[in-house]
Amino acid sequence: MKNLPKSLKPENHRSTVALTRSSLFNFVALLIGVFLLASCMLLFLARDLDKTEEEESAFYTAKAVHASERGVASTLKDYAFWGDAYKHLHLQVDPEWAYVRQNIGATLYADFGFQGLFVIDESGRTVYAVVDGELKNISIEDWLGQPSGALVAQARKVASEETPVTSFMNVNGVPAIVAAAAITPGTDPTVEPDDRSASVLIFVDVLTDDKLAKLGRDYGVQDLRVAAPTERHQASYFALGDNGEGGALRWTPPTPGHRLLALGLPLTGFAALLVCLMAWVILRRTTAAASALDESYLSLQRSQAALATSEARFRDVVEASSDWVWEIDQDWCFTYLSERFEAVTAFSRQDWIGVSIDTLLNSQMGTVSQWLSIPNRKPDITISCRYIDTQGEERVTRLSARQLPEGGFRGTATDITEEVEARRRIEFLSQHxxxxxxxxxxxxxxxxxxxxxxxxxxxxxxxxxxxxxxxxxxxxxxxxxxxxxxxxxxxxxxxxxxxxxxxxxxxxxxxxxxxxxxxxxxxxxxxxxxxxxxxxxxxxxxxxxxxxxxxxxxxxxxxxxxxxxxxxxxxxxxxxxxxxxxxxxxxxxxxAGDMNARIIERRRLESDLRFAIKHGELRLHFQPRFRIADGKMVGAEALVRWQHPQRGLVSPEKFIPIAEETGLILPLGDWVMRTACNYAAQWPAHLFVSVNLSPAEFKRGNLIARVQQALDESRIAPSRVEFEITEGVMLEDAVGALEVMHKLKRLGVRIAMDDFGTGYSSLSYLRTFPFDGLKIDRSFLTRLGESEDDQTIVQAIVGLGKALSLTVTAEGIETAEHLALLKAVACEEGQGYFLSRPLEAEAFDVLLGETQSSEFNKKS
Structure with missing residues (x-):
């Protein structure tokens, strides 16, 4: 033993083994710290993601509720500050005007979903109530289940400002938006206010499950619903009204953090298990080396090799992550950069070793060194930094750091450029x-x-x-x-x-x-x-x-x-x-102020037209159509007129556009069709009746069923009924129009193209669509005697009609010269003031009893 080298003597060997074991335990502790740090970072990131989604959901829930509240208030404002409402719901309560004429009645339930409409007079009584679209005799307190005096008083208080007030109330366990406004004349100069306290108009919009679900879909809030009492004061909770007196809403926010943990934690645990297994293997080898003194030198080499292998594995684990690891000294200069630094940034590690971290990275909070120098800085706080990559583009990275015992810092950097860009894009799209x-x-x-x-x-x-x-x-x-x-x-x-x-x-x-x-x-x-x-x-x-x-x-x-x-x-x-x-x-x-008055006037006209259709104020006039060759009457065109009790005879040019815009064209068209067929059924069998179809009427409603019903009720032969349509019907939906026209033809009725020659491609329509006739627009006849071009056009249209086997009718015949020119080009039929003005039904019946042929020849 004495002859052994000093480094291989047993006592020295044992001290070396002890040092190796100590280093190994320190290394394992470091790895455990790294995995704990990674796990903590995952938990923090998951919590931050869930919290962010929760805040965004709460923001959009609040925005959705406030938008609904503003929508109810805006609709109420249009009706409360209206002269007609002041006359018919304050000066006197007129259910006929409000409910029957649907000025403030069932349409607000059908169109806007307002379950409750109430009018409170100066004494606090409910004088008008519409519940679920039906007129009811019920007080608002009984329906709400709570007093409404405070809301009514507040609405009267701001009456001069013409501003509605809103509140959230709990109606039978369901939250509701309750909006109230004092009824004022608005800008109507025809209404004289009285001295009584203003009546108050109240709209109630109950937030049902269907409404909340649709509201949630519109604003991207998942599972928006009414909160149960047991769910209050939990996360994802939005109180309605002061202290939640109107109820509360709940929703289910997205949980991206849970998905991140479900993927990240198992991977981190697996890596930790792998490292522990590695440490156990190393420990066994070290122990075996210490027990064999005769192989101390070889054992030492194996220990060193095992340590090198362990370090290599540690580097592999670090480099396998998406982050790059860095270390800096007390002078803020890089002393270490992992290989991932080059893969992420495309910079060379050697070029940045010894360079200050502030040269590479900068943040909106100042330099990185200033952030690291903050006293008592929490170690788990991160900072977003920016740098310019080798392509000259700005990149964003999230930096985390911990101070080293010997001075300096070590940390990780995560590239979040795509995440930042995605958030920026989402924010842009939400407002653009x-x-x-x-x-x-x-x-x-x-x-x-x-x-x-x-x-x-x-x-x-x-x-x-x-x-x-x-x-x-x-x-x-x-x-x-x-x-x-x-x-x-x-x-x-x-x-x-x-x-x-x-x-x-x-x-x-x-x-x-x-x-x-x-x-x-x-x-x-x-x-x-x-x-x-x-x-x-x-x-x-x-x-x-x-x-x-x-x-x-x-x-x-x-x-x-x-x-x-x-x-x-x-x-x-x-x-x-x-x-x-x-x-x-x-x-x-x-x-200008008078524009609003015209809008009010148009609204009145719409209301009056709705009333006229239901109460028989409409009239039919008939303009005869004659065969030009022999002067015999072949039929008549039905023209609708409106006899208003105050305005007198209202021109169709004034009320037809209103009917088309408001949807009244369907009931108006039904009345014209049924009435014309019933009248024509009493005429001689060789006469037909011609009815105009509006493009809006042609597109909307079940036209085929309506025509069939009119034919069945009147029992008129379908061949005696002609429908006139303009080219606008084909322009808007040519395929759909062709299908409807074929179905009309299968019923047996005739179809004519009105105002021919004023459209874009009438010739192609005549060839494709199943027309029986065409009507030359009156604009070609007004200058027929003075314009050779118009004469040529009329002659060409007549020739075209004959070539396609279509009946050609000329509109607007006002002089004998017009008639003579049309006879010269062999036009088949005509109508106009020269032949006969539109006649009321009684006058037309008288005309049928006379002999028309001699009169016609006399005029010609």
């Missing part, structure tokens, strides 16, 4: 239109809210332009939606180029835009911008080597001159836009 990149309604509302908080003045007004494209629908119909999208993108870019920095351009609908101007000093400057906008939009857009032309109409409203709230400003700009379109399009209009 996906097609054009312009602001959407959410961004528009936030922008307006911010500007109104700054209180715009007359010297520095806030100007809103409501812009709608003209002639855009034919682009989609004729060229396809892809072409329409390209046009919208081009127009959006032009709008953005016309405004200043700080203004806002938003797309709020298919071809609807809103522009907010923040620095327009006077109306002349606004008009100049409108002129530039229309000129820019009217420039051609090239789509697949084809030039497309559109234009625009603009409505203008200004705050605080016109409105002091965002919702009012939007509504007034839309009213002005409606006036611009009515004024001929491709122009602009500033909002």
């Amino acid at each position: 239109d996906a097609l054009t990149g312009l602001s959407n309604r959410v961004r528009l509302q936030e922008f307006l809210d911010g500007k109104f908080k700054a209180l715009p003045t007359k010297e520095q007004p806030l100007v809103m332009l409501s812009l709608d494209l003209d002639r855009f629908k034919p682009v989609n119909d004729l060229l396809g939606h892809a072409a329409g999208d390209r046009v919208l993108n081009d127009i959006s870019a032009r709008l953005s180029e016309c405004v200043r920095h700080g203004d806002l351009v938003a797309r709020v609908g298919g071809d609807e835009f809103v522009l907010i101007l923040t620095d327009a000093k006077d109306p002349e400057e606004v008009e100049s911008l409108c002129r530039r906008l229309i000129e820019s939009i009217e420039m051609p857009v090239v789509v697949d080597e084809q030039e497309v032309f559109v234009s625009a109409s603009i409505g203008i409203a200004m705050a605080p001159t016109d409105a002091r709230e965002a919702a009012e400003l939007l509504r007034y700009a839309d009213i002005a836009l409606y006036e611009a379109k009515a004024g001929g399009r491709s122009t602009w209009r500033f909002y």
